[in-house]
Amino acid sequence: MTATPIRARSMGTHLTRLDGHEKVTGRATYAAEHGFTLPERPLHAWLVTSTIPRGRVERVDASDALAHRGVVTVVDHTSARRLAKPDDAELAVLQDDAIAFRGQIVAVVLAETIEAAREGARLVRVHQTPADSAPQVVIEDGEPYTPEAANAGHEPDVVQGDVDAALARAAVTVDATYTTPHEFNNPMEPHAVTATWDGDTLTLWDSTQSVHGVAAVLGRALGLARGKTRVLAPYVGGGFGSKGLPHAPEMAAALAAFAADGRPVQLAVTRQQMFALTGYRTQTESRVRLGAEPDGRLVAITHDALSQTSRYKEFVEQTATAARMMYAADARSTTHRVVPLDVAVPAWMRAPGEMPGMYAHEVAMDELAVACGVDPVDLRVRNEPEVEPETGNPFNERRLVECLQRGADRFGWADRDPEPGSRLVGDWRVGLGMASATYPALFMPGNTARIRALGDQRYAVDIGAVDIGTGARTVLTQIAADALGVEPGRIELSLGDTALPKATVAGGSAGTSSWGTAIVLAAQQLRADHGDDPDAGVESSSTSEGYPDMENLALHSFGAVFVEARVHRWTGEVRVPRMLGVYSVGRVINPTTARSQLLGGLVMGLSGALFEDGYRDPRHGHVVTQDLATYHVASHADVGDLQVEWLDEEDTAATPMGSRGIGEIGIVGTAAAVANATFHATGTRVRALPVTADHFLG
Amino acid sequence: MDSTVTLTVDGTSHEVDVDTRTTLLDALRERLGVHTVKKGCDHGQCGSCTVLLDDRRHLTCLALAVAHDGATITTADGLGEGDDLHPVQQAFLNHDGYQCGYCTPGQVCSAVGMLEEVKQGHPSHVTDDLKADVDLDGDPDDSGMVDDEITERMSGNLCRCGAYRGIVDAIREAAGLEPRQDDARVEQEARP
Numbered sequence: 001m002t003a004t005p006i007r008a009r010s011m012g013t014h015l016t017r018l019d020g021h022e023k024v025t026g027r028a029t030y031a032a033e034h035g036f037t038l039p040e041r042p043l044h045a046w047l048v049t050s051t052i053p054r055g056r057v058e059r060v061d062a063s064d065a066l067a068h069r070g071v072v073t074v075v076d077h078t079s080a081r082r083l084a085k086p087d088d089a090e091l092a093v094l095q096d097d098a099i100a101f102r103g104q105i106v107a108v109v110l111a112e113t114i115e116a117a118r119e120g121a122r123l124v125r126v127h128q129t130p131a132d133s134a135p136q137v138v139i140e141d142g143e144p145y146t147p148e149a150a151n152a153g154h155e156p157d158v159v160q161g162d163v164d165a166a167l168a169r170a171a172v173t174v175d176a177t178y179t180t181p182h183e184f185n186n187p188m189e190p191h192a193v194t195a196t197w198d199g200d201t202l203t204l205w206d207s208t209q210s211v212h213g214v215a216a217v218l219g220r221a222l223g224l225a226r227g228k229t230r231v232l233a234p235y236v237g238g239g240f241g242s243k244g245l246p247h248a249p250e251m252a253a254a255l256a257a258f259a260a261d262g263r264p265v266q267l268a269v270t271r272q273q274m275f276a277l278t279g280y281r282t283q284t285e286s287r288v289r290l291g292a293e294p295d296g297r298l299v300a301i302t303h304d305a306l307s308q309t310s311r312y313k314e315f316v317e318q319t320a321t322a323a324r325m326m327y328a329a330d331a332r333s334t335t336h337r338v339v340p341l342d343v344a345v346p347a348w349m350r351a352p353g354e355m356p357g358m359y360a361h362e363v364a365m366d367e368l369a370v371a372c373g374v375d376p377v378d379l380r381v382r383n384e385p386e387v388e389p390e391t392g393n394p395f396n397e398r399r400l401v402e403c404l405q406r407g408a409d410r411f412g413w414a415d416r417d418p419e420p421g422s423r424l425v426g427d428w429r430v431g432l433g434m435a436s437a438t439y440p441a442l443f444m445p446g447n448t449a450r451i452r453a454l455g456d457q458r459y460a461v462d463i464g465a466v467d468i469g470t471g472a473r474t475v476l477t478q479i480a481a482d483a484l485g486v487e488p489g490r491i492e493l494s495l496g497d498t499a500l501p502k503a504t505v506a507g508g509s510a511g512t513s514s515w516g517t518a519i520v521l522a523a524q525q526l527r528a529d530h531g532d533d534p535d536a537g538v539e540s541s542s543t544s545e546g547y548p549d550m551e552n553l554a555l556h557s558f559g560a561v562f563v564e565a566r567v568h569r570w571t572g573e574v575r576v577p578r579m580l581g582v583y584s585v586g587r588v589i590n591p592t593t594a595r596s597q598l599l600g601g602l603v604m605g606l607s608g609a610l611f612e613d614g615y616r617d618p619r620h621g622h623v624v625t626q627d628l629a630t631y632h633v634a635s636h637a638d639v640g641d642l643q644v645e646w647l648d649e650e651d652t653a654a655t656p657m658g659s660r661g662i663g664e665i666g667i668v669g670t671a672a673a674v675a676n677a678t679f680h681a682t683g684t685r686v687r688a689l690p691v692t693a694d695h696f697l698g
Numbered sequence: 699m700d701s702t703v704t705l706t707v708d709g710t711s712h713e714v715d716v717d718t719r720t721t722l723l724d725a726l727r728e729r730l731g732v733h734t735v736k737k738g739c740d741h742g743q744c745g746s747c748t749v750l751l752d753d754r755r756h757l758t759c760l761a762l763a764v765a766h767d768g769a770t771i772t773t774a775d776g777l778g779e780g781d782d783l784h785p786v787q788q789a790f791l792n793h794d795g796y797q798c799g800y801c802t803p804g805q806v807c808s809a810v811g812m813l814e815e816v817k818q819g820h821p822s823h824v825t826d827d828l829k830a831d832v833d834l835d836g837d838p839d840d841s842g843m844v845d846d847e848i849t850e851r852m853s854g855n856l857c858r859c860g861a862y863r864g865i866v867d868a869i870r871e872a873a874g875l876e877p878r879q880d881d882a883r884v885e886q887e888a889r890p
Binding site: 016017020021023025026027028029030032033035036044112114115116119127185186187188189190235236237238240268270271357462468469470471591593595596597599600601602603604607627628629633634635636637638639641651 | 716719720724728731733734735737738739740741743744746758773774775777778783786787790791793794796797798800801802803826834846848849850852853855856857858859860861862863865866878887
């Protein structure tokens with residue numbers, strides 16, 4: 001059985017977040033806040049980490065730590081439980097003496113209080129021997145290689161047509177290199193776990209985007225029988241990708257709890273430790289070449305992306321993939337190269353690939369607009385492809401041009417003097433910039449939903465999904481209500497627990513699409529099995545393996561971002577008083593939560609444009625800017641007047657709800673729009689993020 | 699070294715044994731089980747642990763519990779009357795001034811404390827005339843930013859979900875200010 005499209009009644013209308021009351025009072029309980037509900041108070045865990053980038057642990061001397069009052073035990077690589085399958089090097093915590101990066105977990109201290117645990121960790125003496133050969137910790141040190149695949153299975157290289165010939169013939173060319181720095185997810189809730197063993201059963205309250213994913217990965221590595229790992233995540237304080245897959249701290253907590261004699265263990269990763277242990281967006285370097293006719297129509301596009309991975313585990317940011325589908329051109333080449341280093345492994349951060357890739361591509365497009373003397377909005381309209389360039393598949397709902405035109409109208413783009421540096425207000429140079437945005441409509445198979453009739457047209461809906469702040473609890477309730485033809489108040493939705501049916505990760509902007517389709521399918525199955533007025537207690541469950549039309553259609557969301565930037569003529573300070581994003585994202589299921597997600601994407605894009613800059617120490621390989629003072633993320637005062645709107649649409653080719661994902665597209669293109677606005681304000685082209693004041697001085 | 703301190707938290711008095719190293723934040727969370735105050739950075743950089751300490755907003759991660767014997771603490775959970783939310787909390791719900799909810803109790807406490815500071819006439823870094831009455835609804839400064847008084851005063855509270863716009867709208871409502879120029883339209887769109 002396949003889900004069929006459902007009629008929108010609650011979908012498309014406002015519904016206040018169902019967990020709002022818990023959140024504004026603080027009663028919502030996150031991963032490190034369950035200890036007081038357990039039969040025994042947890043021991044506090046504190047991580048001890050390596051201080052050299054490559055080498056070996058000779059000896060962990062815990063004598064002083066164990067002598068400190070309150071310290072119970074110290075677990076290291078000689079005492080930790082052995083994993084059944086230590087094949088994921090990131091999760092093979094305390095399994096041997098190898099040090100693969102600075103900041104790696106080399107011991108865990110367990111103590112009765114958090115103060116004793118922290119002091120105990122300070123007292124542990126780790127004797128480390130550096131490797132004979134010098135570590136390689138910055139991208140200039142290493143040799144790039146071609147990966148077998150980039151993140152999400154993308155081909156590393158795709159070539160269409162004769163790029164060199166097309167560029168040689170092109171009337172106008174742009175050839176420039178754009179860089180983005182290491183960026184760190186920094187959800188406000190630090191990664192945290194409460195772990196407890198009961199015989200051979202492991203229970204974790206985890207701050208994760210995927211309870212089933214954590215249970216499967218940790219259970220397999222630990223050699224636990226199926227069903228012996230339970231993971232709960234009733235509330236998660238943000239993730240933005242870093243909580244999409246389990247990282248080393250989750251395994252450390254499980255191993256520490258195994259050594260705790262039946263006591264639960266509570267571990268909160270410190271903000272500083274998060275910079276090494278919970279993933280980040282690698283720095284990227286993109287060489288983009290564009291060849292065009294005099295009127296700006298593209299004849300060639302190349303995007304060669306370089307990024308960094310770790311030597312012990314590979315992660316390849318798919319930086320150049322957006323260039324494969326964004327604009328029309330007969331000749332096109334996109335490549336990915338990575339440099340392996342002795343550093344912590346990068347991972348997912350909101351819109352991996354699209355964020356840095358579209359920054360580069362959309363600044364290059366702005367440069368092309370200037371070179372051709374064509375308006376930047378018109379340039380994009382002129383380069384609309386008829387079919388998806390990479391596959392030749394027809395687009396469903398490619399409404400980029402409408403987003404561009406509506407945004408231009410609303411932002412007052414027509415009044416913009418194209419001459420850079422032409423407007424001065426007081427001591428501020430004022431400019432307007434724009435960029436396009438895109439994100440694929442992804443769908444993850446293998447989600448199961450279970451619906452049980454409670455009588456009187458009330459229904460319990462169970463799915464092991466996670467609400468990390470997206471509003472999933474609320475929008476899945478609306479979807480279930482519409483799928484069953486009842487008011488949302490008649491739905492009791494449960495999520496965030498592996499005791500509930502299997503669900504995929506809150507990631508890839510695919511959560512609502514994938515989980516919602518499973519709920520629709522289960523609702524339709526329930527109606528088929530039990531009719532319109534089922535007796536209390538009957539239930540149906542269904543697993544959604546796919547949805548029609550995803551094979552032969554190119555399904556993407558699109559958007560246009562407009563920015564006003566002001567650059568101070570004497571100090572170079574950059575302010576962004578105004579931003580607008582207009583999006584085509586399918587049906588918006590809850591306009592209130594959707595607006596917040598899109599606004600949040602704009603804020604994170606602005607933050608990446610102007611502030612975020614993880615600086616890696618070239619000798620030791622750790623991130624120096626490892627806190628929220630030195631790694632600044634956008635604060636209240638950095639954010640001006642933000643607006644988002646969306647086109648009225650429903651895309652039933654993408655999902656039976658008519659929706660596509662919205663979690664990531666807000667961050668895509670935004671940094672480019674900011675950078676392009678600063679160029680228009682000043683005439684100075686900045687090709688490196690973040691766009692800081694020093695670029696505009698001298 | 700251990701000490702015993704008395705803390706009144708959300709109207710309930712507690713005697714609690716603390717280590718001299720114990721922060722007020724850890725005393726609340728780990729000794730008393732009061733998790734309505736959150737730990738985001740433990741370094742005074744994010745604002746998630748903000749409470750009202752003797753009626754002033756305060757970062758509990760930068761306070762030692764032994765230094766606050768006898769203190770009265772109000773967390774977000776203690777702001778309302780019984781089951782009724784405080785007007786600032788209700789405004790956060792009305793304007794979706796949060797997503798994941800982790801920074802939210804701190805934002806709420808900070809907003810309540812900040813509005814009281816304004817009432818008492820405290821100027822901020824962006825207040826032009828230090829002798830004049832303090833006004834949250836002032837003119838945009840010369841960088842063109844609106845709501846600069848509110849955003850300046852709230853900048854100690856980070857929100858990585860980027861709910862700043864909703865938070866400012868919520869504060870405007872709670873402060874009795876006119877909605878922003880397009881706010882009413884937004885509301886209308888959001889609530890058909």
